[in-house]
Amino acid sequence: MLAHPRLLIRVGERRTGQAWxxxxxxxxxxxxxxxxxxxxxxxxxxxxNSEQATFYRDCGITPPPRITAANPA
Known part of the structure; x- marks a missing residue:
């Protein structure tokens, strides 16, 4: 079951100390x-940037990988 979006917003705000x-x-x-x-x-x-990385860290979410695909010629 998926969490309600408002709940996720509130969790993000509380964990980061920032407004949604x-x-x-x-x-x-x-x-x-x-x-x-x-x-x-x-x-x-x-x-x-440092603020984005902090949001991921504070929420306990793994940031997206820098390189997601490589297809050499």
Whole structure:
């Protein structure tokens, strides 16, 4: 059974000490990008800034891996 979104928001706020709009804004800046060139293709997430990394840590969530796929040419 899935937890109610409001409960998850409240847990995030309590664990980080930040308002949900701040958490959402910062984590919404984490993106997955695919780069293609002569050497092949790589998919990676944008680097986390210190605040984003702290949110993941405080919530006990493993951050996304930096490189999610690599396909050499």
């Amino acid at each position: 709009n701040r958490i959402s804004n910062q984590l919404g800046r984490v993106h997955k990008v695919t780069l293609t060139g002569d050497a092949g293709q790589i998919t990676q997430t944008t680097p986390l």
